Structures are given as structure tokens and as C-alpha cells.
Amino acid sequence: MAMRFLLVACSLVAIASAGDFYQDFDVTWGDDRAKILDNGQLLTLSLDKASGSGFQSKNQYLFGKIDMQIKLVPGNSAGTVTAYYLSSQGPTHDEIDFEFLGNLSGDPYTLHTNVFTQGKGNREMQFKLWFDPTEDFHTYSILWNPRHVIFMVDGTPIRDFKNLESRGIAFPNSQRMRIYSSLWNADDWATRGGLVKTDWSKAPFTASYRNFKADTCVPSSATSECASNSVPSDGGWWNQELDSMGQQRMKWVQKNYMIYNYCGDLKRFPQGLPPEGSLRGCSLSALQSKAAVDVQYLLFDDTILSLPVERMNGM
Numbered sequence: 330m331a332m333r334f335l336l337v338a339c340s341l342v343a344i345a346s347a348g349d350f351y352q353d354f355d356v357t358w359g360d361d362r363a364k365i366l367d368n369g370q371l372l373t374l375s376l377d378k379a380s381g382s383g384f385q386s387k388n389q390y391l392f393g394k395i396d397m398q399i400k401l402v403p404g405n406s407a408g409t410v411t412a413y414y415l416s417s418q419g420p421t422h423d424e425i426d427f428e429f430l431g432n433l434s435g436d437p438y439t440l441h442t443n444v445f446t447q448g449k450g451n452r453e454m455q456f457k458l459w460f461d462p463t464e465d466f467h468t469y470s471i472l473w474n475p476r477h478v479i480f481m482v483d484g485t486p487i488r489d490f491k492n493l494e495s496r497g498i499a500f501p502n503s504q505r506m507r508i509y510s511s512l513w514n515a516d517d518w519a520t521r522g523g524l525v526k527t528d529w530s531k532a533p534f535t536a537s538y539r540n541f542k543a544d545t546c547v548p549s550s551a552t553s554e555c556a557s558n559s560v561p562s563d564g565g566w567w568n569q570e571l572d573s574m575g576q577q578r579m580k581w582v583q584k585n586y587m588i589y590n591y592c593g594d595l596k597r598f599p600q601g602l603p604p605e606g607s608l609r610g611c612s613l614s615a616l617q618s619k620a621a622v623d624v625q626y627l628l629f630d631d632t633i634l635s636l637p638v639e640r641m642n643g644m
């Protein structure tokens with residue numbers, strides 16, 4: 330792996346960090362249920378009836394390409410949730426979430442994603458996976474640059490949350506975030522909406538992590554910003570977006586594996602579609618596919634379209 334250390338403006342360091350859990354993370358709860366093993370190359374979290382466990386990054390990041398390999402709780406994982414996410418602090422925090430909702434043996438996990446900006450979420454998209462995530466490690470990545478938050482699974486993009494600040498939609502680009510992960514019991518809602526409970530006779534439940542890799546900005550203060558010249562020129566992630574191949578692969582995933590998209594959920598818009606500013610990043614196609622809606626709103630997540638000018642007033 331190319332490791333570059335660039336010093337920019339005396340205060341800002343673009344770093345590539347790889348794979349030592351001792352160096353990059355702190356166990357934050359669960360006592361010895363969280364373990365760092367193999368000289369820092371492997372981390373395991375476990376959950377039993379008394380407690381789950383979790384860890385967080387030592388660094389706070391503002392933008393980056395962050396990869397983690399995770400092997401999820403095998404067997405009967407119903408009721409368990411393995412959360413892996415980036416988050417800042419406070420009531421107007423930003424957050425980028427992967428959550429893996431466990432299931433009965435042989436039934437598929439649900440991969441739940443969400444993006445919070447300025448404390449507001451409600452942008453859930455859920456997927457099935459095209460492999461058994463408990464059999465082996467798979468790479469879950471967040472590409473976060475000033476224009477996109479792209480969720481990827483084994484390099485395949487599944488979701489692209491675009492920067493549409495110009496249309497009045499907040500984007501996470503000013504608050505530093507830490508990486509967090511936890512394994513916990515959520516059997517009041519996780520599996521089939523809470524119908525299937527955790528089978529404690531199968532405890533402890535264990536998830537494993539390895540090959541953490543981060544090409545990131547680590548601003549030295551909350552106010553310093555990552556500049557485009559602060560990232561390695563071969564890093565690419567700063568300017569990265571989906572090329573046509575990437576867009577096609579994402580469409581394939583969304584067509585075949587997406588099981589929930591907040592955008593198409595008209596039950597959440599009982600009074601009809603809200604003004605575009607509060608749609609918070611939905612695509613026209615997702616809304617149109619729910620038919621019978623006179624969609625004049627031209628919005629996003631996977632497709633950027635232009636808003637009619639008269640609708641941009643007041644944004």
C-alpha cells in the first residue's frame with residue numbers, strides 16, 4: 330500500500346492508516362467482550378445477555394476513504410445489530426451509518442444505511458447482500474469527500490448521497506467524525522420488526538474486524554479544513570465520484586437488492602410531497618415509481634436533475 334505523509338499548511342496532515350487496531354482504536358464499552366488480537370490485526374466484539382461491546386477511532390476525520398473488513402455474527406443472529414458508522418458529536422451532528430440487522434440461521438441479514446446531516450436523519454435505505462456476510466470477511470467502505478458520500482460493499486457502490494447544498498440540502502462537510510462500531514441487542518425492532526427475539530442460548534454472539542484502512546484528512550483543529558492539495562495525488566478519493574461503470578453497478582444493486590428506500594415511502598409524506606427542501610435527497614425515479622404522484626420535484630440521491638427555477642425560491 331502506498332503510504333504518503335504530506336504536511337500541509339503546518340497543521341493539516343493527510344494520512345494513510347492501515348490495520349493496527351491498537352494504534353487506531355479504543356475499546357469503549359463491554360469490558361473484555363471487545364478484544365484486540367493478533368498483534369492488533371484483528372478485533373472482535375461480542376454480545377451476551379449482560380452487555381454488548383463497542384469501539385471507536387482515536388482520530389476524528391473530515392473526509393476520507395475508509396475501509397473495514399467485517400465478518401458478521403454467524404448462525405442465529407436474530408435480534409442483534411452490528412453498527413458501523415461515522416459520527417460527529419452534539420445535537421446537530423452528522424452521521425454516516427451502516428447497520429447490519431441479524432436474522433435467523435439461513436435468513437438474510439439486512440444492511441441498513443442512513444445519513445444524518447445537522448442532526449436530521451430519516452434517510453434510510455436498506456439492502457440485502459449478494460453473499461453470506463457471516464461466512465467470510467467483506468469490505469465495507471465509506472467514500473466521503475466534499476461532493477459525495479458513497480457507500481460501498483466489496484468495492485461495489487450501493488448508495489451515493491450527493492452534495493446538494495446548492496438546493497438547500499445539508500451535507501456533512503464541516504464536522505469532524507469518529508468511526509464507531511458496536512454489537513448490541515435490539516430485539517425489540519431489529520429482526521422482522523421485533524417479532525423474532527434474540528436466542529440467548531446461542532450467546533455469546535461475535536463479530537470480527539480486520540484490515541482497517543483509512544485515507545483521510547485529520548484536521549488538527551475543528552476549524553481547519555482539508556484542502557484539495559492536502560491529499561496524496563495518487564489517493565484519488567478527494568475528487569472521486571462514480572464513473573458510468575460505478576453507476577451501472579449501483580443501479581444493479583438498487584434494482585436487485587434494495588428492500589427499502591425512504592424516497593419511495595409515500596406513507597411518510599401523508600400530506601403529499603413536501604416542499605423539495607425537506608425531501609432531503611430523493612430521486613425523481615424513486616418517487617415516480619410510486620406512480621399516481623404528480624412529481625414536479627426533481628431530486629436526487631442517485632440521480633441529479635435540475636429543479637424548476639420557481640421552486641428554488643426561498644431555499
Ligand SMILES: *[C@@H]1O[C@H](CO)[C@@H](O)[C@H](O)[C@H]1NC(C)=O
Pocket residue numbers: 430431432433436437438439519520521522
Ligand atoms: C429476515 O428474514 C426474513 C425472511 O426472509 C425477512 O423478511 C427479513 O427482512 C430478514 N431481515 C430482518 C432483519 O428481519
